[in-house]
Amino acid sequence: MDIDAWVWWLIGAAALGIPLVMTAMPEFGMLAVGAVAAAVTAGLGGDVVLQVVVFAVVSVALIAVVRPIAARHRSQRPELVSGVEALKGRSAVVLExxxxxGGRIKLAGEIWSARPLDNEQSYEAGQEVDVVEIDGATAVVI
Known part of the structure; x- marks a missing residue:
């Protein structure tokens, strides 16, 4: 019983899927997609040289295009910030x-203790200030 070339390519794709799952390295997935493309080429009657060329071209193209996009997304800050980080940059109203x-401000509907970033500055009640940092339970404002 002789196994067709496309079956070998699919076995290779499955074999490349195992380290993809174990290591979470997307390059293995891109190589697996290249192997599937080579299996399709073999199934359509392409010779061995064409199968290898298709595998190489698809794999390299995916790595060259998808990898930089994935790296860019990995390095970006998450868009959803919560907790103390969400308060930085917000405006507040001075209450005292x-x-x-020290002093008191109203920030995000809550009353916070506050101090100025520059100790020589002072802000009067009713003024709007911006929160630059949260230091424990104290908002640092400008």
């Missing part, structure tokens, strides 16, 4: 004078 000794 904020100076080097």
């Amino acid at each position: 004078r904020v100076d080097a000794n």
